[in-house]
Amino acid sequence: MTFSTRPRARWVALCVSASMLAGCGLPRTGPTKNEIFAGSVQKQGNAFIVSVDDSVTRATEYVPPLGFSSGLINAAVLGSDTVRPGDTLGLMIWENVDDGLLATAGANSTALQEVQVDGDGFIFVPYAGRIRAAGNTPEAIRRIITEKLEAQTPDPQVMVQRMAGDGATVSLIGGIGAQGVYPIERPTRTLTAMLARAGGITLPPDITQVTLIRGAHTGTIWLVDLYENPSLDIALRAGDRILVEEDERFYTAIGATGAQVKVPFETQSVSAIEALATVGGLNTSLADPTGIFVFRDEEPQVAGRVLGREFSDEQRMVYVLDLTSPNGVFVARDFDIRDGDTVYVTEAPYTQFQKILQAIVAPVGTAASLQSLTE
Template sequence: MTRSTRRAIQFLALSSLVLSVTACGLPRSGPNRSEIISGSVLKEGDALIVPVDSRVTRIANTDSLQGFSSDFRNAGLVGSDMISPGDVLGLTIYENVRDDPLLGNTGQRVSQLQQLIVDGQGYIFVPYAGRIKAAGQTPEGLRQLITRKLETQTPDPQVNVARKAGDGATVTVSGAVGGQGVFPIELPTRTLAAMLAKAGGVAIEPATAIVRVTRGAKQGSVWMQDLYDNPDLDIPLRSGDVIVVERDRRSYTALGATGAQQFVQFETPTLTAIEALATVGGLSSALADPKGIFIFRNEKEGVARQVLGRTDLYGDQRMIYILDLTQPVGIFEAREFQIRDGDTVYVTEAPFVQWQKTINAITGTANSVNTLADAANGTN
């Protein structure tokens, strides 16, 4: 066999190998940058692709804020001595007669009525005064009312009303606290932070603790760390409030050319894209394309409309945000763009990586090509 014939056989064998490798496809961590962009709505795909800039960051970040509505913040403190259904009252009545007192026995000028429970409708029963509305009144107001009821039957009665611990105005505290239970709203515990302290404080790291307050059909929440830092979030409590302290359950998924591909729990109230990447080991220096950092998200209708400047979007939208770290402000944008619960952070491989894999696949089978050429030469 001539040298030219042998080279022709090697060339044909190598060409067949390249075509075979290309047709079968090489292993990779996911779609490349151009394949993702080709799925854009503008190219008849089903995703809205948005490059991240300062305007997009400002709009997209607002949806992750926690806090209480004005109904919670403007409720005002409960009166420390306001009587509520379920409270226990004690009455002491002094009568200005000795021989025939209205309430006591002969010679007994002082009568005590202890453990009077305010019923569900807010009433108590006092002999000779009848059924009296106590809920919503202060002890002083109730004292005056009972006095007016009795003074027509006994001369110059003196009445004292004592309110026991506020068993009627209570809140329920549960979750990750030192001591769960039902606690009365008293003078020192009329606000959220004070009540949490009464319950033994939070039993988890404050940076990951969320405090949720349910009041009837309404609910609000706040980060425990924000409650420490901002006194305006220390809302007044109302009877029947349910307070739950729980660990942050938000998470995101990191895929592609990163240091690790994994499911990641949030460890801080806010998490930026650069922090999310750092958490999983950053970009793979051997694989990653710094122009191809994508955040996949089901974005709410209102945010999607603002980001895209459109009014024809309805319901949650499939959004893909693109970060390009090679741009002059790329790192800054990644430092400010916040990751949200359920996001998928995906880093594409650099274009040369597939070529490198192809070369490695070919050179790894070079012995097979040589064997084929030697076999052909041996037949001559």
């Protein structure tokens, strides 16, 4: 028994189409809405799926904990003349005799330049001995030296000057004009003054964070908060490390969007609408505006507010946004995207139907073309 050429071509095309469909070979951007809902906790999955409304938007409001501790904020401004270990002092001593203890012949004054305060906070002055300098002002050190020398030379006159040294310095790195180590001086005793001394900030202000490390304590604030809240302009201490860096938060956009990319935050907060707009919005030929999903590992306290129960660990949450619902665009405008979120837009159902038709029609058309060539 034989088949004509035309029926044979159609039969081959249908077999190829059926094979493609049976193997689920149709291309798509990701899971369908039904497949995502199948992974919910209610269906033995491991994620809570929540439709976003105004109450969910309010419950998910969460500001990352940025700020300085009370210990950093309440530290008093250092006296600009306080001597610290590592500082360098300059001493000038006058003696009211021709042949003094320290002065050379024909001179009645002695200069002791670059006398460094040792690690224990002491300096050594000939005939005065070992003197505690750290924690004292130059004036207090002057009086101590004068009292020590008065017993050995009449009416000594002493002048003490705090020179440049490494005893009270802070280090600045990151997005500033000039990274380096800077001394704490009278004009630069606070954070903003020291940042200005180092050349200012070179990063976009809205996404710049300032971190201060003092021993075992670390605090991070937004740069704009530093200028808006005077209490954050804290007093500096010797050994402080200041890091200025750009916000490292990001979210990922995939699916039927204008672009599928990893997107850094460009402002302190980003709404779902802004997140979609940043990547070119919805793909008008593919996207389903009722199937916009935000995948997130939610903080336990936030998950508890959303679901009305207590959690001790992070929970996998999938938030569903429907732009076609009443108030849907407003809800998406108010719903904040957070660090590490994945924004996924599903394809519209008709898109898969079109792909099925194309998968069937294309082989048939190819077979018809082959038949026309054989005739």
